[in-house]
Amino acid sequence: MIGYITLGTNDIAKAAKFYDALLALLGGKRFMESDSFIAWSAGPEQAGVCVTQPFNGEPATIGNGVMIALMAESNNKVDEVYKKAIELGAQDEGPAGPRGDLEGFYAGYFRDLDGNKLNVFHMP
Numbered sequence: 001m002i003g004y005i006t007l008g009t010n011d012i013a014k015a016a017k018f019y020d021a022l023l024a025l026l027g028g029k030r031f032m033e034s035d036s037f038i039a040w041s042a043g044p045e046q047a048g049v050c051v052t053q054p055f056n057g058e059p060a061t062i063g064n065g066v067m068i069a070l071m072a073e074s075n076n077k078v079d080e081v082y083k084k085a086i087e088l089g090a091q092d093e094g095p096a097g098p099r100g101d102l103e104g105f106y107a108g109y110f111r112d113l114d115g116n117k118l119n120v121f122h123m124p
Helices: 012-024 075-087
Strands: 004-008 029-033 037-041 048-052 068-071 091-098 106-111 117-122
Touching (some): 012 029, 012 037, 012 075
Parallel strands (some): 004 048
Antiparallel strands (some): 029 037
């Protein structure tokens, strides 16, 4: 149902380095890019994650209540991706672990270098 998600950035080079390292842990590779836009996906039939400098030339800002959830194959992979995000300079928004009342839901939350909120999760 979802083709791709786009996040704004104010520094495409820093965002590229962050997402190259982070999304590689989930099988993501660049599949499209220009000077102001980069997109990653784990495969041609998979949804993508993109970063871009805003088209209107204004600074990129974060959305209140907006969050991107990245699906992982296991709790161990959640731990690995969450740890990598923090190592790459992401801001902690809740360490990896069981969440809420949903049986088996395991997630870690963080903000990327531009303040966009993401989580990585596994649900058996």
